[in-house]
Amino acid sequence: MEKLLTWIDSKLMPVAYKLSNQRHMSSIRKGIVATLPLTIVGSFFVILLNIPIDGYAEFIAPYKSIIDVPFRFTVGILALYASYGIGAALSRSYELDEVSGGMLATVAFLISSIVPVQVTEAVEGVIGTGRYLNIANLSSSSLFGAIVASIIAVEIYRIMKQRNITIKMPDGVPPEVTNSFMAMTPALVVILLFWVIRHFLNFDINSVISSLLMPLKDILAGNSLFGGLLTVFLITFFWVLGIHGPAIMGPVIRPIWDMAIAENMDAFASGVAATELPNIFTEQFLQWFIWIGGAGATLALVVLFLTSKSKYLKTLGKLSFLPGLFNINEPIIFGAPIVMNPILAIPFILAPMVITTLSYFLTVSDFIPMLMARLPFTIPGPIAAVMSTDWSLMAGALVIVNFVISVVIYYPFFKMVEKQQLEKESESDIKAEIA
Template identity: 75%
Template sequence: MEKFMKMIEEKLMPVALKISGQRHMQAVRQGVVATLPLTIVGSFFCILLNIPIDGYSEFIAPYLNIIDVPFRFTVGILALYAAYGIGASLARYYKLDQLGCGMLATVAFLVSTVVPVKVTAGMPEVIADGRYLSIGALSASSLFGAIVASLVAVEIYRLCKEKNIVIKMPDGVPPEVANSFSALIPAAVVILLFWVIRYVFNFDISATLSNLLMPLKDTLSGNSLIGGLITVTLITFFWVLGIHGPAIMSPVIRPIWDMTIAENMEIFAAGTAASQLPNIFTEQFLQWFVWIGGAGATLALVCLFLRSKSQYIKSLGRLCLIPGIFNINEPVIFGAPIVMNPILAIPFIVAPIIMTIVSYLFTVSGLVPLMMAKLPFTLPAPLAAVMSTDWSIMAGVLVIINFIIALVIYYPFFKMFEKQQLEKEEASLEKA
């Protein structure tokens, strides 16, 4: 292990540091990390909405619209907050007006992503005619669009400033007023550019990615180990890019997942044993055996964070532990962050791949039955795995085995990340 860690440190660390130190990468990380308080609070409300207790759903049904609000306006529009944070972070690097650049990044993201819907008098539950914006397009599924829009918007602003393509106010004008007028021309260029891209050329980044994935549909179906590995790899890879992996994959894989678990449930209800069901790669197979703590099996990483010497990492681990137990890992994905992090990205992708192979072997060998129930995703993995396989204790054992595998894979990369963070903390103390 020591030789392996030394090899990674010597070969990977210099490249990782160079990549992570790049100004746009830093802006993305800082902007996304700024959303951490929102994702943590929103995650707890998500848990509150999905407590698996008999009668609980009926009890909270009258209050769903109220309880759901904090989650929708935190995690539900995460990309909107990230757009502002990324724009302001990059502006700080260039020593530009952070407030103006943050707002410019936000409007660029909105124009490029959200299409206003026309409301007519004949539509149900509408108070008056007009137009409305759907917040569904502002979630983490659009984070990649927010990143691109924010970086491009600030670069346009910087270019206009460097080329003096701005409106200058006389001396003596308050700075906030001067900055506002200075941003007029860059704002016009940014809005016009993204308006043309979205409305004239009708180009949508998220939709384009989904269309590119459609040819994979046949490969991802059935009980193919290759198909399962492709699904796992793509979901984790998109998360590393800052894109909500399941949201991007949903148009392709969701119908298959729903069909396979429904078929398993129907055949099980007819009297077939769980070990004889037809479909292995249901969503529940990945949820309980692979996504332990969320996509990327991040509960293992959170547990490592709890023993870190870095105060930031240790504090983050404490904050992310409870959401992680309930399979909500946006706080650690965006808080560490794992997004755009060349060190943590490797185990985030590799660990689930190994866990998928191990789980597949356990299943085809008959040691673990197939999934016969569709439970709330917020159930802790060992309990949910046992319940979903007709109370197979071996399924719970497999979860523990996979968790240990994830710990082992994450450990050397965690130590690299910890060392990097400790150096930053020591540098901050020296400056202070």
């Protein structure tokens, strides 16, 4: 075991950190995370449209199309916001003007993803004649295309600035004006490049990238139990090594997670039942059913610590309970510790794997609806699970059942840790008396 940990520390961890901090990967993560406020707020409007109160649906019927607007302009065009965020983050890493980089990324994505539609015959009350842009192409389904277009656009901006292929302004011109003119030549190149690729060569970057990556999405964030368990294992495994699991997995899994929950939300907003949504393994599935108290389902361990005869473990349990209730578990991960602890590492990985399997089978059996909203991670699990599954009380009950299962799995390992800690405290008390 010691040799394995040494090998992991010397060989695997440097590679994991390097991957996590790689410039483009980091920019993708930052850009997509920046869309969280919009998607969370958009989720509340989906919930607002589906409150299970008698007569409520009839009451809001005249206003339904209006209440739906915030959702359409947040989650409905998620890729558009992500393209700006990724472009700005990557530009910042290169010490380029963030606004210019974000703008270039956005225009590259728009040109590469939307083909204006010519309507020659008007439909009264629906659409008139003219040219229209289909904003459906700006949804989460185009997220991979947004990532690629944003990176290419900013790289063009960087290369042209490095080689001084820009318009320079005289000294004394305000910085914002200078930055705008410096981005003018790169903007021309970016626009021409993506215009030719999409509209003359008829090459759809997003379709090609999505086709290549869709199998990965179907495994990690679709309906594959193997993919769900693999994701859970990797996140908890990295945490055991002292590496922030979601941070390492983020560049790969977050675009897929965001696409999955956005697809669910869009389908639900279109009238699809919560039990018939396209994706089981969204981030929210893990957040509410599996990460009870945080990654590793550590609220169970916190509660066990509260019952401990060990002064240290009991104190740690008290300090960790309130954060754990709101799904923040760094105090218990580093205080127990779980990191590099072969005893607690076992239930930390095992408990989530077991409750993931149970939750999966209950979902595919239609006992539990799929997730149709994106709520802040600090909401206590049972409440968020009910709200995120179209007000399913069974979902809240599943969180409680999973918590109990986690307590049972953690218990024997907790007793081993408690025994060790009591022995240490006993030795310390004896030494204190002798002194």
